[in-house]
Amino acid sequence: MSLVLPRSSALARLNRRAWIAVAIIAAAAMAIALCGIGFGSTWIDPRRIVEILLGDGSRGERVVVLQLRAPRVAIAILAGGAMAVSGYLLQKVTRNELASPGVLGVIGGAGLGVVIFLALLSDESNALVTSIVWQPVAAMIGASIAIAAVFLLSGQQASSAVRLLLFGIAVGAVCKAGTLILMIVGPIYRTTQASRWLAGAVNEINWGEVQVVAIGLAIAMVGVFTVARRLPPTDLDEVSARGIGLNLPVFRILVFALASALTALAVAFAGGVGFVGLMAPHLARLIVGRPVIPGIVASFLLGAIMLVGADLIVRVLFAPTEVPAGTVTAVIGTPYFLYLVLRRGSTNG
């Protein structure tokens, strides 16, 4: 729906308020990203980080910031943001705030896709024998198969959000089990990475991987803003949405595909980080309200904040032991999920 609204309408006011909220969230995201880079074995002042990012600094400083810390924060921003937008889309088209890439089995599917890919295409020294560009593709295949399975199992009642969620949880669990089995029976050298594929983590990331995700995400976001215009009718029941000219069953499949692609991009290198795709879009809607475009942007930023923040927390609490950031999002996300389930009276079954 258009952003050009008649003056003095409450809608225009709501929209303006939404964008102000987005600006504040963006500032917070920036601040936490700088903290994410600054924190480590030595603390680097945020102002100094900006200078280094702009080309200043000694060789040592440049290596620490640009090679060691920045990629880790960058992947956390991209992966957290991608999952959050994925969750926003899913919550919107299912009209259910419990929907998210994790609950619908998409994360599990993407994770399993990557683990199978790694098992098949790594050599003895744990190096890929093919380009890392294929890693997100494997994740997308896994994610697509998972969501398609959820759809097929839901059958005639695919428009019932509750059934989708139940089958999503089941498919997700099967994928998780598959991932676990591969971790256990797979060659021993791969278990160093086990934490990532089981819980989700952003350590040991290089710029090449960040680049692949960034390019994929840029393409996917073009798709997101293209479908955004068609999202408002999805707030209505299926018959009413069709009545105003949106073929909801077909559109829903398109959005599910897009959401799977976004999740796959995140999972491809950051692993199965849980609950960001559930919490971030939900909080975004609480903060910015109903306008769609600000909602998408706020979801992305909040997702980024959550994953950067979670990674920061595990580093502060557990360094030098590498604890996967996904454990923090899961610890916070699970009660959040339960809270949403308990106040389910307010959702559309």
Added chain:
Amino acid sequence: MDKAVTVTALTVAYGAATALSAIDLGIPKGKVTVLAGPNGCGKSTLLRAIRRLHQPKSGEIRLGDLPISGLKEKELARHIGLLAQNPSAPGDMTVEELVRLGRYPHQTMLQPWSAADGEAIQAAMFGTGVSHLNDRRLGSLSGGQLQRVWIAMVLAQETDIICLDEPVNHLDMAHQIDCLDLVRRLNREHGRTVVLVLHDLNLAARYADRLVFLKGGSVVAEGEPVELMSEVLIEDVFGISCRVITDPVHERPLCIPIRNSTPRFRAETAA
């Protein structure tokens, strides 16, 4: 008689069960047509089939000369507006936001919002008397107000044909009359063709220019209310013995039910 919609040999099935069999029907342009019949007669299915929510097994539906099967989703939505039986929207959506959605089929990627959209929304809200509710959240409205807002959304769609699927089901008597008066006014003042599914036979007789009786998935009779509201026909279609008198206020036929006359029911009450 000019036809807005022509239904030819339409058969609709849910799996193995046939819901509508070989229906032929013309919906007159600029009139209020009411589809009536007992539960499960196929009246809602027919309305939904006209809006292409059901894929027909065979047969054809045309808008004027256009077969609806050839229209794109948005094109169809510019021809036919639909008020669903149980429409739902988030409670925190504002009235204006919902009415705006009626403009969705008129908007394109290149022209997301036009002055015509604004005018249509204003006119629809004024015409349904909800302008003052503009900024209210849907969750804060009464049932009667909410139904008016939904009608405003359908009206903002600016379609020649408006379909309403049991629009007064959940309303009390005052709001039923209020809602149907509104629908008839839109028909008389704006020349919209209206197709209504109504449960209540007397409301049907009161508001219809043309009445269609369905039973068991077939059209049993169609015509003006005075022609159709005969005691024999009503007993045959609805299974009630009744008296039909003329409503002294509106001079429309009025059915006074006496008792359920289906054979099974009679056998049970006799025993």
